[in-house]
Amino acid sequence: MSLDESNATKIHELLKKCLYKDEELTAGVPPAGHIRVEGIVRVFAFHPERILAHREEIKALLNEMPDDFHKHKGGGMSFLNLCMDKHGNHWAEHPTMEGLVCLGIAAGMASYCLHRDGWRMFPGGMPYIMFDTVGRSV
Numbered sequence: 001m002s003l004d005e006s007n008a009t010k011i012h013e014l015l016k017k018c019l020y021k022d023e024e025l026t027a028g029v030p031p032a033g034h035i036r037v038e039g040i041v042r043v044f045a046f047h048p049e050r051i052l053a054h055r056e057e058i059k060a061l062l063n064e065m066p067d068d069f070h071k072h073k074g075g076g077m078s079f080l081n082l083c084m085d086k087h088g089n090h091w092a093e094h095p096t097m098e099g100l101v102c103l104g105i106a107a108g109m110a111s112y113c114l115h116r117d118g119w120r121m122f123p124g125g126m127p128y129i130m131f132d133t134v135g136r137s138v
Contacts, residue, residue, distance in 0.1 A: 007061060007085070008096045014057060015099050018050040018106070037102045038116070040079065040094070040127070046106040058107045061100060062131045069131050076113040076130035078123060101129055109133050 020030045030045035037044045051058075066086045068074030082097045083090055092100070104110025113128035114121075122128060 008092045011096050011099045018046050020047055035106045037105045039098045039102045044102045051106045055107050058103045059133045062104050062133050071130050071132040072134050076128045079126040079129050
């Protein structure tokens, strides 16, 4: 197994493009209308227009993940399994995986299967994630 740095790099680049820039914040607070997403350990404030502009890239990355994560195939899977892509390659570590999930949530193509309070029931206290990219295009 090899870590595919290209997809991990794409996620980091998308995060930089879709998050608010320092100069767009007022005393560290994003403007009204931002897309707030609670990740596993971080909270993100996404710029709605930038998310919309990059929806197809986010969708393509989500579609590289195993079928078990997709609503119309497997119905959702543990965040812990997201480190492997649909080809069986180890592609990322937890911070990058969290970034992908949060980009997906911001774009309306990912969700947690249970609210945060229910995560403790899952292995490692990690959430189950579900992607829904079917019929969702710009």
